Amino acid sequence: MNPSPVGAGFLDRRLLFFTGKGGVGKSTVTAATALMASERGKRVLLVEVDAKGNLTSLFEHPPVGFEPVEVYPGVSAMQMRTEAALSEYLRMTLRVPVLARLGPLANVLDFVATAAPGVREILTVGKVCSEVRESIEGRADWDLVLVDAAATGHVIAQLDSPRAIQGMVQVGPVRQQTEWMVELLSDPATTALHVVTAPEEMPVNETIGLVDRARAELHVPLGSVIVNRVLPEPFTRGDEPVFEALLDGAPRDRLEAEAGTGVGAVLEATRLAVSMRRSRAVHLTQLRAAVDLPLVYLPYLFVRDHGLRVTHMVAEHLAEELGL
Amino acid sequence: MTTSTLEPLLASREIVVYCGSGGVGKTTVAAATGLAAALELGGSVLVLTIDPAKRLADALGLEGIGNVERRVPDETLRAAGLEPRGELYAAMLDTKASWDDLVLRHAPDEETAYTVLNNSLYQNITARFVQSHDYIAMERLYDLHTNGRYDLIVVDTPPTRNAIDFLEAPTRMAEFFGGRLLRWLTMPYRLGGRRGARVVNFASRPFYQLADRILGSQFLQDIAEFFLSFQSMYDGFVARAEAVERLLHDRRTTFAVVTTLEGAPLREAEFFAHELTKRRFPFGAMVLNRVLPDFLTSSDGQASATVIADHADQLAKGLAALDEPGLDDADAIARVLGTMTATFRDYSVVATRERELRGELGQAPEVVASVPAFPDDVHDLGGLARIGRALLASP
Numbered sequence: 250m251n252p253s254p255v256g257a258g259f260l261d262r263r264l265l266f267f268t269g270k271g272g273v274g275k276s277t278v279t280a281a282t283a284l285m286a287s288e289r290g291k292r293v294l295l296v297e298v299d300a301k302g303n304l305t306s307l308f309e310h311p312p313v314g315f316e317p318v319e320v321y322p323g324v325s326a327m328q329m330r331t332e333a334a335l336s337e338y339l340r341m342t343l344r345v346p347v348l349a350r351l352g353p354l355a356n357v358l359d360f361v362a363t364a365a366p367g368v369r370e371i372l373t374v375g376k377v378c379s380e381v382r383e384s385i386e387g388r389a390d391w392d393l394v395l396v397d398a399a400a401t402g403h404v405i406a407q408l409d410s411p412r413a414i415q416g417m418v419q420v421g422p423v424r425q426q427t428e429w430m431v432e433l434l435s436d437p438a439t440t441a442l443h444v445v446t447a448p449e450e451m452p453v454n455e456t457i458g459l460v461d462r463a464r465a466e467l468h469v470p471l472g473s474v475i476v477n478r479v480l481p482e483p484f485t486r487g488d489e490p491v492f493e494a495l496l497d498g499a500p501r502d503r504l505e506a507e508a509g510t511g512v513g514a515v516l517e518a519t520r521l522a523v524s525m526r527r528s529r530a531v532h533l534t535q536l537r538a539a540v541d542l543p544l545v546y547l548p549y550l551f552v553r554d555h556g557l558r559v560t561h562m563v564a565e566h567l568a569e570e571l572g573l
Numbered sequence: 574m575t576t577s578t579l580e581p582l583l584a585s586r587e588i589v590v591y592c593g594s595g596g597v598g599k600t601t602v603a604a605a606t607g608l609a610a611a612l613e614l615g616g617s618v619l620v621l622t623i624d625p626a627k628r629l630a631d632a633l634g635l636e637g638i639g640n641v642e643r644r645v646p647d648e649t650l651r652a653a654g655l656e657p658r659g660e661l662y663a664a665m666l667d668t669k670a671s672w673d674d675l676v677l678r679h680a681p682d683e684e685t686a687y688t689v690l691n692n693s694l695y696q697n698i699t700a701r702f703v704q705s706h707d708y709i710a711m712e713r714l715y716d717l718h719t720n721g722r723y724d725l726i727v728v729d730t731p732p733t734r735n736a737i738d739f740l741e742a743p744t745r746m747a748e749f750f751g752g753r754l755l756r757w758l759t760m761p762y763r764l765g766g767r768r769g770a771r772v773v774n775f776a777s778r779p780f781y782q783l784a785d786r787i788l789g790s791q792f793l794q795d796i797a798e799f800f801l802s803f804q805s806m807y808d809g810f811v812a813r814a815e816a817v818e819r820l821l822h823d824r825r826t827t828f829a830v831v832t833t834l835e836g837a838p839l840r841e842a843e844f845f846a847h848e849l850t851k852r853r854f855p856f857g858a859m860v861l862n863r864v865l866p867d868f869l870t871s872s873d874g875q876a877s878a879t880v881i882a883d884h885a886d887q888l889a890k891g892l893a894a895l896d897e898p899g900l901d902d903a904d905a906i907a908r909v910l911g912t913m914t915a916t917f918r919d920y921s922v923v924a925t926r927e928r929e930l931r932g933e934l935g936q937a938p939e940v941v942a943s944v945p946a947f948p949d950d951v952h953d954l955g956g957l958a959r960i961g962r963a964l965l966a967s968p
Contacts, residue, residue: 271595494899514874518917524948551919
């Protein structure tokens with residue numbers, strides 16, 4: 250078996266961010282990675298950043314809050330809440346004694362977080378980074394922190410927030426805090442940003458755009474592009490003309506005589522599959538030509554259900570594709 | 574009574590706001606709706622889009638234009654075999670330019686306007702923050718609607734992190750610029766006067782002490798300076814945000830939720846529908862996009878697939894004996910027949926899942942329209958017109 254270039258090293262870094270255009274299956278791939286890692290003995294923290302609360306449903310577990318909860322053996326999940334991240338930060342880093350005494354502080358900080366660029370983002374990234382640091386220093390249990398990060402449109406602002414804040418805040422504890430974060434985020438031995446995409450026009454365009462922007466603007470090392478929902482090629486080049494010869498005339502009449510009136514539906518379904526695959530192949534070719542990162546392919550799953558079983562299936566395909 | 578055509582809605586409303594989670598084809602459906610209205614209903618129709626795929630933008634003639642509306646020339650439509658009854662216009666939302674327009678409109682004088690426009694916080698907020706996109710999209714809609722040039726405006730909403738953010742954007746903006754919080758935060762500066770802002774000692778108040786420790790005083794000063802300039806625009810801003818809010822609640826407006834028949838987008842669509850109703854926004858339609866064709870779940874299709882699968886070798890021999898061009902290798906034919914049945918069954922599973930999910934749809938509005946799955950992304954006027962016909966089709 251030929252492991253792809255990302256292969257065995259995929260789970261070796263401690264902090265993996267997953268981004269992608271909405272609808273491509275970013276959360277599913279993140280959850281599948283968590284499952285794959287836990288089955289290889291890693292203790293995983295899964296962080297949901299967008300407050301949709303869907304991530305844990307991929308483990309058939311009810312939504313979780315800011316405190317990590319084990320949703321699967323070896324996988325704990327938490328949902329990012331900036332207010333909670335802020336009070337934790339204030340409590341632990343600045344040792345602000347009793348928050349309650351400051352009265353409307355929470356509201357004011359919420360306001361500042363809305364008004365001041367990057368505050369929400371820095372709290373999110375800060376919490377993630379601190380979990381990684383804690384685990385490196387042996388104070389937290391995680392071997393791996395996986396972040397279901399912001400979608401392509403917002404992820405640069407999110408991951409770049411420590412540097413953005415550095416540019417605006419010259420002194421003080423926040424400035425110091427951002428320095429170690431930037432170091433951790435830009436260390437290729439520790440961190441990678443994976444882009445999840447699908448072989449369709451918009452996701453591919455956004456992926457190409459994001460990879461370019463990330464290279465130019467972001468210090469976070471890029472990992473791979475994970476292409477989800479790749480349709481199978483129904484026929485080999487030699488068999489396709491055979492299929493086309495069956496579509497009309499005497500062969501089709503013969504088929505209908507033998508197999509009944511539903512033959513048309515079977516032929517049409519196959520024709521739909523062939524043209525869907527063909528139109529998507531164009532986008533795959535475009536992606537391959539434009540992005541020089543390792544590409545990881547995950548097949549479209551023709552299944553009826555969702556939930557843990559599907560997460561398992563995606564994890565198996567991912568492991569196989571990575572040669573793990 | 575539920576119908577499957579958008580036609581009555583498009584004929585009676587002035588604004589259609591499309592919402593839905595990312596990746597469901599919202600932009601394409603919005604463009605197709607605008608085109609269908611211009612082709613079938615007439616009048617002046619504007620499609621206001623946020624971030625169209627390049628080929629879609631090209632098809633609408635949006636390539637390289639900013640915030641201005643452009644007419645899609647009749648010749649372009651005719652070249653695609655379409656005969657318009659009305660006029661089709663398209664515009665793309667330029668967040669930054671729209672914010673700048675807003676500031677220029679509400680600033681009491683040029684100096685204030687340029688102070689704001691040059692402020693680095695302003696530039697950051699307008700260019701980088703999702704919330705600012707939400708607000709400005711609705712603001713721009715209001716602007717285009719009040720100028721009265723269009724009989725129908727179809728809007729594609731920006732992808733939001735939280736699906737309901739943009740509904741609250743006008744209210745939140747008004748609160749944001751006018752709230753007591755802002756007053757409190759900028760108090761030391763106002764007490765010292767604008768010029769004296771930098772010499773005020775605000776170490777006496779616990780909040781400022783804390784904020785200073787966290788953010789550094791320069792940062793806090795920048796924030797205050799920005800909001801002080803912005804305060805002079807407060808009245809205009811709030812009045813405007815309130816008007817936008819009223820327009821969104823007006824019966825001239827309708828909201829349509831786009832979704833595919835997949836678990837996650839559908840959950841989000843239902844959440845959306847719930848929020849729209851709860852907040853008393855006029856929720857007029859649900860559009861089910863990329864629905865797999867009915868023949869995939871047909872029982873005679875299943876029956877034929879079973880026969881073909883069970884007798885592939887025999888059928889293949891018979892077909893090879895027909896002596897038709899390209900059909901001489903019985904093994905290859907058997908292989909192809911096997912692939913055909915496997916493919917039919919694969920797609921049938923997905924189509925069945927779609928039917929089930931559709932059956933579970935809870936709260937449905939008056940109109941539930943379906944758009945079939947097309948093999949390729951739609952990227953030309955012909956493709957948009959095809960979707961448009963599906964949206965207007967009665968059963």
